[in-house]
Amino acid sequence: MSLVPIDGEPxxxxxxxxxLAKLTSDGAVAMPNHFELSSEDKASKLKSISVxxxxxxxxxxxxxxxxDTDNAYTLGLSMSxxxxxxxxxxxxxxxxxxxxxxxxxxDGDCRAGAEGHAGxxxxxxxxxxxxxxxxxxxxxxxxxARPFCL
Amino acid sequence: xxxxxSRPELFAARLNRLEELQAYSLNEFRALHxxxxxxxxxxxxxxxxxxxxxxxxxxxxxxGRRGASTRATGSLSFNxxxxxxxxxxxxxxLRDYLAQCARRNDPSSITALATQSIxxxxxxxxxxxxxxxxxxLGHNGEIMLLWRAGAKSLEIExxxxxxxxxxGYDRDSEAAWEQxxxxxxxxxxxxxxxxxPFTTA
Numbered sequence: 001m002s003l004v005p006i007d008g009e010p011x012x013x014x015x016x017x018x019x020l021a022k023l024t025s026d027g028a029v030a031m032p033n034h035f036e037l038s039s040e041d042k043a044s045k046l047k048s049i050s051v052x053x054x055x056x057x058x059x060x061x062x063x064x065x066x067x068d069t070d071n072a073y074t075l076g077l078s079m080s081x082x083x084x085x086x087x088x089x090x091x092x093x094x095x096x097x098x099x100x101x102x103x104x105x106x107d108g109d110c111r112a113g114a115e116g117h118a119g120x121x122x123x124x125x126x127x128x129x130x131x132x133x134x135x136x137x138x139x140x141x142x143x144x145a146r147p148f149c150l
Numbered sequence: 151x152x153x154x155x156s157r158p159e160l161f162a163a164r165l166n167r168l169e170e171l172q173a174y175s176l177n178e179f180r181a182l183h184x185x186x187x188x189x190x191x192x193x194x195x196x197x198x199x200x201x202x203x204x205x206x207x208x209x210x211x212x213x214g215r216r217g218a219s220t221r222a223t224g225s226l227s228f229n230x231x232x233x234x235x236x237x238x239x240x241x242x243x244l245r246d247y248l249a250q251c252a253r254r255n256d257p258s259s260i261t262a263l264a265t266q267s268i269x270x271x272x273x274x275x276x277x278x279x280x281x282x283x284x285x286x287l288g289h290n291g292e293i294m295l296l297w298r299a300g301a302k303s304l305e306i307e308x309x310x311x312x313x314x315x316x317x318g319y320d321r322d323s324e325a326a327w328e329q330x331x332x333x334x335x336x337x338x339x340x341x342x343x344x345x346x347p348f349t350t351a
Contacts, residue, residue, distance in 0.1 A: 024285060025246075026240070036292070037289075
């Protein structure tokens with residue numbers, strides 16, 4: 001486990017990461033679709049959803065790095081890395097019982113201030129895995145996220 | 151019991167203005183999913199839950215009228231007034247949010263209007279009993295309507311390709327179900343039963 005960012009290495013469990021999203025009709029509310037992989041995420045090497053370790057890259061800085069000129073990403077979803085790793089979903093339908101779990105790893109970004117860039121892995125649906133379990137997982141993520149306005 | 155906002159003329163005006171902005175018509179979307187809107191139902195405060203099997207029409211301006219028809223003629227208790235106020239505010243926020251999405255074309259005016267159309271359908275079906283959902287944009291141009299009641303949740307996701315995905319989940323029991331409707335598939339009335347746990351009936 002690493003507190004110093006090394007690409008692909010897991011973060012320390014005590015770290016807190018923030019996912020940036022768009023405000024909802026009720027303001028700061030964590031919703032399951034905030035944890036869907038974007039097309040960029042799916043095309044990336046890690047196939048992870050983009051998050052920011054808050055002590056290295058605060059949410060406001062992350063927003064600047066996202067070039068959010070439209071002020072669209074004004075919702076922060078804060079989660080402890082340990083809590084993310086504790087989430088499990090079991091796939092019973094597959095030939096052998098499988099478990100979906102998540103990890104949080106550093107995802108190198110060489111821009112100034114972007115040292116805290118990381119990714120939550122495990123949300124990209126594997127071929128043959130039922131979609132239902134991935135929806136369950138993103139629902140669990142939304143339940144543990146602490147939303148705040150930026 | 152909360153009474154929903156009733157300003158169909160304003161909503162219709164807003165809808166017409168938005169429809170001018172796009173080539174795709176909302177009625178086309180409704181036709182695509184054969185999305186029925188219930189005719190205005192003459193219900194009273196003492197009526198039982200409106201049946202989803204009532205005759206359908208495609209008159210979108212009926213949405214909200216039921217709210218007015220069910221408005222109490224007598225005096226409401228303080229708690230009822232608070233609930234009515236909260237429901238009005240939430241519905242206004244929801245409609246403003248979706249109208250803003252459509253204006254900004256973020257995610258797309260079609261998806262935003264389709265979401266509004268589904269919301270109106272549910273309000274028509276359940277009237278004052280419907281607990282209003284939270285709407286939120288995702289990262290891929292989809293809009294989600296989300297209901298939560300303790301560990302239970304219901305998601306209706308409207309994707310940019312006009313697919314509608316329904317997902318129900320109970321985090322305590324790990325029970326889950328899903329149904330996906332592609333463009334051209336009608337919304338089965340049986341799905342309304344799955345929404346009932348999120349009503350106040």
